[in-house]
Amino acid sequence: MSLNIYGQSLDSRLLIGSALYASPEIMKKSILASGSQVITLSLKRQNPSKQSGQQIWRYLQEIVQKVNGQLLPNTAGCKTAKEAVTLAKMSREIFQTNWLKLEVIGDDYNLQPDPIELLIAAEQLIKDGFNILPYCTDDLVLCQRLYDLGCEVIMPWASPIGTGKGLMNPYNLETIRLRLPQATLILDAGIGKPSDACLAMEMGYDGVLLNSAIALADNPVLMAKAFGQALQAGEQGYVAGIMAQRQTAHPSTPTLDTPFWHQNN
């Protein structure tokens, strides 16, 4: 089953970051192994004589073409709406896409998104024609406000970026899914292991965005494959319909015609 983001149909429900890999070659192999078709990247100041950004840019272009995918520029490092809007416009010019992972960080300790600046930036960028994928906290009302502004995709965090702590507040995440049934929900940040991604999909989330959990694994290529499979398992489990939990035990094996020596107990 495909994932639809702003009218684009994607075979994979995994959105993958391009940072923290030991080498560009491992990055490429990992992205290809994951099956992901959406790859995040960023813009930074760089030494003009080294041209390292130029090399990475060519590499990522090759990968995106190979997977028939889509680049997703982010606004990492921005702390105000104004900074994010400027960086978004710079990204659009370079990457030739209206898609934007909107990040506006409000706290340096846990890199928690600033909900106020995020809303201001989202409103401005939507007016400027961007298709926003906002990275936000697991606050239902914030997610609702972003959706009301026109964000078809909302990306609440599982836990702070790079922590690998998994889903900190499953209740909050389930409530967001329940209350925003029409929104495309991508769980972003804090994913540590494949079962975290599987759990998000079992909740009915539409996809997962992650980077560190793959890039920092002992074997990133194998981990990328594992995440791809975990998402598929979680999605199929959700679609199949998970049984209701019960308070008491129920034998799986039929009790009818139980041998007599059991009946005496």
Place this chain on the structure above:
Amino acid sequence: MNIHINGQAYPLAHENPISVSAALALYFTEPQQSTFAVALNSDFVGKADYEQTMVKNGDSLDVLQPIQGG
């Protein structure tokens, strides 16, 4: 006059504002070979406006290039 490009000071021997294109020539050996976008004093400047947009004393230019991201 003094301008800053990516935080680095570029002292110029005159006080006449220069175009963004001229400023980029100070920064890159071959700007046309690079992929980048520009902000002047934290406001985006599109490529079509590099010739007309002037950089004056005290201005800061940011020249950003693609990099890996999460």
